[in-house]
Amino acid sequence: MASEVSSTPPRTSRQIGVSLLLASVLGSTLGIVVAQFVDSLGVGLLAEFLGGDAVIYNNRVEFTSASDLAWGGGFVLCLIVGFICLFAYPTIRDQGVARLVFLWVVLHLLRQSMTQAIMLPFDEESSLALAYDTFDAPAGLDMVIAAGGGIGLLLVALSAAAAFLAFTPHRRMVANGRRRATLTLWLVVIPAVASAFLAIPFFLPDAESLVIRTLPYTPLMFLATLAAAPGTTTVEGPETERLTPLPLGLLLFTAVVLLFHVLVLQGGFDVDPRNWGR
Numbered sequence: 715m716a717s718e719v720s721s722t723p724p725r726t727s728r729q730i731g732v733s734l735l736l737a738s739v740l741g742s743t744l745g746i747v748v749a750q751f752v753d754s755l756g757v758g759l760l761a762e763f764l765g766g767d768a769v770i771y772n773n774r775v776e777f778t779s780a781s782d783l784a785w786g787g788g789f790v791l792c793l794i795v796g797f798i799c800l801f802a803y804p805t806i807r808d809q810g811v812a813r814l815v816f817l818w819v820v821l822h823l824l825r826q827s828m829t830q831a832i833m834l835p836f837d838e839e840s841s842l843a844l845a846y847d848t849f850d851a852p853a854g855l856d857m858v859i860a861a862g863g864g865i866g867l868l869l870v871a872l873s874a875a876a877a878f879l880a881f882t883p884h885r886r887m888v889a890n891g892r893r894r895a896t897l898t899l900w901l902v903v904i905p906a907v908a909s910a911f912l913a914i915p916f917f918l919p920d921a922e923s924l925v926i927r928t929l930p931y932t933p934l935m936f937l938a939t940l941a942a943a944p945g946t947t948t949v950e951g952p953e954t955e956r957l958t959p960l961p962l963g964l965l966l967f968t969a970v971v972l973l974f975h976v977l978v979l980q981g982g983f984d985v986d987p988r989n990w991g992r
Contacts, residue, residue, distance in 0.1 A: 730883060730900050734814075734958040738901050740968050741815035742909035745822030746932060747916050747971060749792060750925055753826050756791025757841065758985035760784040767986065772979035773917040773925045786845030789830045796823030809881055811961050817877055824870050825935055831863025871938035875946045878902050878939065883958070885951030891944030898943035906933035916975045 754775040758768035766780025777784055799820045806813045830842040835856040837843055846856060875894075878901055882888045887897050910929045920926040984990060 730887070730897060731958060733960045734881065734883065735900060735905065737811045737814055737958060737961040737964060738818070738905040739908045739912065740961060740964050741811075741818035742822070742905045743912045744815060744968060744971065745818035745820075746909055746913040746929070747975070748819050749822040749826035750917070752792050752795055752823060753788035753841075755985070756787035756789070757784055758787070759791070760787030762985050767984075767989075769982040769984050770979065771982050772975040773920065776982075781848060782844045783848045784845070785841040789827050789842045789845070792823050792827035796820060796827060799823065803877075809956070811958065811964055814881055815964065817874075821870065821874055821935075822932075825867065825932070828863040828867040828870070829931075832860050832867065834860050834863075836860075867935055868938055871935045872942040874902070874936075874939045875942035876948055879943065879946055879949040880951075882949065882951040882956075884955045885953060888949050888951050894943045894946060894949075895940060898940050902936050903933060903940050906936045916972060 750773075751770075754770045757775045758770050758777065761768040761775075761777035761780040761784035764780040764784055766777045766784065768775060768777035768780070768784075775788075799816070803813075803816060803820055806816060830840060833840050834842050834846060838847075843856075846859075875898060878898060879888055879894055881901060882897055886893075888894050910932045913929060913932075914926055917925045
């Protein structure tokens with residue numbers, strides 16, 4: 715999936731190429747799906763650790779015989795995995811499709827956890843709120859956690875501008891603030907919006923799900939990325955045009971993940987491997 719280099723004349727900043735745009739859309743879609751799965755897995759693992767039994771579905775997790783503290787497992791696991799991936803991201807040197815997908819996964823993992831922190835004082839039925847209520851916490855701590863989540867999410871979104879602009883096919887596309895904003899619009903904001911719709915089939919049916927109703931809010935953090943793009947001057951881009959091959963492998967992998975959600979996770983997946991096959 716590595717990018718190829720061409721000596722052909724560079725395209726305008728509004729034409730990043732169908733392949734790169736498609737790769738970004740699919741990368742964001744997978745990021746949403748992976749983040750939700752890690753969230754559910756965290757809840758399930760903590761429920762099992764607390765002596766309960768947990769089953770993961772494509773759009774939720776259910777557990778029995780465990781404290782509501784287990785609902786905080788998703789927040790913790792997304793935060794841990796997100797930061798591990800964030801520190802691992804610089805080790806991926808190639809500015810190809812694999813790095814772009816990895817970036818989207820990192821951002822959605824951090825978004826998943828920090829959004830829960832933000833909503834803690836405002837949604838009593840949220841997973842983190844249910845876990846938080848098991849503690850005898852001092853008054854106002856929930857607002858502190860929410861503020862920390864908001865600041866963290868904003869910093870992540872602003873920092874993402876430079877990471878995304880590094881995928882520019884040519885340095886001409888990041889030559890000034892207007893072009894950097896245009897590139898970010900096509901490479902980040904539009905794929906984020908499109909992926910919010912493309913992720914819906916992964917979480918159907920939605921009768922018992924709280925996932926689909928939150929998908930429209932997914933692209934909001936990337937408005938900060940768009941706002942930061944014009945002032946991001948650290949990215950130069952390649953001198954010769956970098957072409958992204960059509961991401962057929964990524965498209966196939968996304969289809970396989972969708973089939974896994976539809977054929978396996980819709981019926982439930984027991985977290986305890988001792989119960990598999992029963």
